[in-house]
Amino acid sequence: MSNQKTERLINLTLALLASKRYLTKSEIFNTVAGYQGSLETIERMFERDKDELRGLGIDIEVKGIDPLFEDEQGYLIQEDSFQIKPDAFSKEEVLYLTMAANLWHGSALHNQAKSALLKIQSLNGPTETDDVNLPVIKSTFDSDQLAVIFEAMRNHNILEFTYKGELRRVKPYGLYTRDGFWYLVGEEHDLLKNFKLIRITKSLVIASKSGAFTKPESFDLNKFIQDSQSSERYQAILMVKKNQALDLRKKFPVTDIDDEWDQMSCSYSYEEEFIQSVLWHGSNVVILSPENLQKKLIAKCRQLING
Amino acid sequence: MADTAAIRALRTMDLIPFILENPGISTHELALRFSVTQKQIEDDLSLVFLCGLPGYTPYELIDLTFEDGVVSVIDPQVLDRPRKFSNSELVVIKLGLQVLREIHADQPTKLAKIDKLFTKIFSDFDQIPFVSKNVMSSSPFYADISKAIYQRRGLKIQYQSISKDAVTERVIVPQGITVLNGNLYLHSFDLPTKEERTFRLDLINKCELSEKILEEFSLQNSKELMVELWVDQEMLNFIERNSSIIEEQIKVDNGFKVILKVSNLEWITRAVLSHAPYIKVISPTSLSSEVNERIERLLENYAFFARN
Numbered sequence: 093m094s095n096q097k098t099e100r101l102i103n104l105t106l107a108l109l110a111s112k113r114y115l116t117k118s119e120i121f122n123t124v125a126g127y128q129g130s131l132e133t134i135e136r137m138f139e140r141d142k143d144e145l146r147g148l149g150i151d152i153e154v155k156g157i158d159p160l161f162e163d164e165q166g167y168l169i170q171e172d173s174f175q176i177k178p179d180a181f182s183k184e185e186v187l188y189l190t191m192a193a194n195l196w197h198g199s200a201l202h203n204q205a206k207s208a209l210l211k212i213q214s215l216n217g218p219t220e221t222d223d224v225n226l227p228v229i230k231s232t233f234d235s236d237q238l239a240v241i242f243e244a245m246r247n248h249n250i251l252e253f254t255y256k257g258e259l260r261r262v263k264p265y266g267l268y269t270r271d272g273f274w275y276l277v278g279e280e281h282d283l284l285k286n287f288k289l290i291r292i293t294k295s296l297v298i299a300s301k302s303g304a305f306t307k308p309e310s311f312d313l314n315k316f317i318q319d320s321q322s323s324e325r326y327q328a329i330l331m332v333k334k335n336q337a338l339d340l341r342k343k344f345p346v347t348d349i350d351d352e353w354d355q356m357s358c359s360y361s362y363e364e365e366f367i368q369s370v371l372w373h374g375s376n377v378v379i380l381s382p383e384n385l386q387k388k389l390i391a392k393c394r395q396l397i398n399g
Numbered sequence: 400m401a402d403t404a405a406i407r408a409l410r411t412m413d414l415i416p417f418i419l420e421n422p423g424i425s426t427h428e429l430a431l432r433f434s435v436t437q438k439q440i441e442d443d444l445s446l447v448f449l450c451g452l453p454g455y456t457p458y459e460l461i462d463l464t465f466e467d468g469v470v471s472v473i474d475p476q477v478l479d480r481p482r483k484f485s486n487s488e489l490v491v492i493k494l495g496l497q498v499l500r501e502i503h504a505d506q507p508t509k510l511a512k513i514d515k516l517f518t519k520i521f522s523d524f525d526q527i528p529f530v531s532k533n534v535m536s537s538s539p540f541y542a543d544i545s546k547a548i549y550q551r552r553g554l555k556i557q558y559q560s561i562s563k564d565a566v567t568e569r570v571i572v573p574q575g576i577t578v579l580n581g582n583l584y585l586h587s588f589d590l591p592t593k594e595e596r597t598f599r600l601d602l603i604n605k606c607e608l609s610e611k612i613l614e615e616f617s618l619q620n621s622k623e624l625m626v627e628l629w630v631d632q633e634m635l636n637f638i639e640r641n642s643s644i645i646e647e648q649i650k651v652d653n654g655f656k657v658i659l660k661v662s663n664l665e666w667i668t669r670a671v672l673s674h675a676p677y678i679k680v681i682s683p684t685s686l687s688s689e690v691n692e693r694i695e696r697l698l699e700n701y702a703f704f705a706r707n
Contacts, residue, residue, distance in 0.1 A: 123453035192495025208488035214481035271581035395676035
């Protein structure tokens with residue numbers, strides 16, 4: 093039974109792909125192998141086949157083909173929507189595509205990379221050079237979750253997951269990566285929010301039918317990311333021991349003060365991050381100003397040693 | 400769970416252009432590539448013999464040879480090219496090309512080719528709103544390092560160590576490059592100590608490729624220390640960024656107890672200090688003593704500058 097259905101699905105796809113014109117249902121039923129039984133049975137069979145193929149991303153076009161009979165519809169799979177065009181990529185481009193997909197070997201996106209590689213290798217056979225196997229991207233994120241999010245974004249499904257100890261229901265609008273971590277941008281209780289995917293602690297599921305929401309046309313992912321970053325810069329003066337804090341010296345200019353210390357003028361956006369980068373250098377870096385920043389750093393240190 | 404008929408149909412259709420470009424491939428190899436059993440590949444191929452275009456005469460059927468475990472396609476009918484990339488495959492390619500772009504940032508010719516390819520693929524890729532905001536530093540030595548790994552040659556590097564806050568000279572045998580948390584890392588064997596070492600590519604200041612091809616050599620086990628920390632729940636970032644060395648993690652009332660396997664004592668000392676007071680050392684006591692001593696010295700400095 094399963095063999096028969098698989099055969100029929102392949103034959104239907106090939107027939108719709110090979111045809112130069114839209115095929116009517118009766119043409120399909122009369123010519124494509126596998127459609128047998130009463131008219132009602134094969135009609136139901138055809139509807140299910142179409143839905144399953146569409147569910148896997150195959151674009152079956154429908155078009156009215158007779159202006160006098162509106163219900164006479166035709167079906168076709170456009171070559172360009174199904175297959176990669178012949179000579180779409182040069183040999184060198186295939187090499188870059190191979191490298192791009194190979195980067196994910198063994199990572200969270202391994203499965204998606206592997207299926208992309210199979211298609212790339214179906215374009216131009218095996219590609220091997222000393223560059224192709226380098227480097228490898230490591231990430232700890234669960235790729236199955238990513239696949240669910242892609243599906244929910246494509247079909248406009250609401251997602252349900254546990255985040256910071258609470259059950260959340262989110263309309264997924266977009267996805268981005270920063271510093272190797274993935275973030276979901278979605279609407280929850282009429283507010284646009286960021287969710288770091290590594291913090292989703294319980295299974296993420298699709299919790300609605302397709303088309304459960306409409307994404308606002310005004311939503312712009314790049315603008316949202318830009319708006320959620322601080323653009324303000326603050327100034328600080330540091331004392332830095334000679335030949336120390338090499339990473340800070342690479343970023344900011346210093347003036348010579350005495351045999352032991354240099355003075356450094358820095359700018360920063362986030363106070364916590366800046367204090368962390370100063371504390372990293374221990375007694376080799378001291379905040380001179382602003383005073384409130386200096387006080388915060390001292391308080392943090394006292395809190396640590398006093399338990 | 401067994402594949403649905405539709406998924407099996409797609410895989411079977413994907414097999415045809417793949418075999419066409421890789422003639423004479425074995426069913427064993429196909430099973431590995433398509434992540435299914437050899438029996439499944441053989442069943443899929445048996446099915447293909449019965450599929451083709453309406454008419455279904457021998458001229459309209461997909462024609463392949465399948466003998467002694469080796470397969471070739473004679474007539475693929477319309478399945479002579481692979482299916483278009485799916486959205487999730489496009490995301491992987493997009494991210495990968497962005498990484499390649501950053502790696503080759505200082506090579507204008509390669510960069511132009513990658514950009515052209517990027518435009519070619521992604522001009523109509525707006526179905527899934529997705530962007531990459533990774534900012535990865537490139538390295539002018541990427542090509543040399545890559546060559547050293549492939550040809551098993553040594554490298555003499557000058558490295559600016561963040562944990563030691565010093566510039567050092569190293570002789571290493573590079574093993575592989577990984578991208579982690581948005582940075583490129585080089586995993587290597589340090590020749591003098593025969594221990595594993597990891598370097599951030601953008602902190603390599605100089606790099607010289609050795610002419611000599613290296614023989615196999617035995618590796619000493621790096622000295623590793625188990626460190627137990629309390630991490631405040633607000634410092635989840637620390638746990639996420641270091642998940643690869645976390646051996647155990649237990650949720651406690653106001654944070655987490657974590658056990659890390661650490662090979663760089665200087666790094667963990669600075670990491671605890673920089674996250675004060677949100678990370679505390681539970682054990683070993685020698686580490687908490689060292690952190691406390693550094694804080695005492697640091698506070699003395701603030702007192703000194705306050706007086707002067």
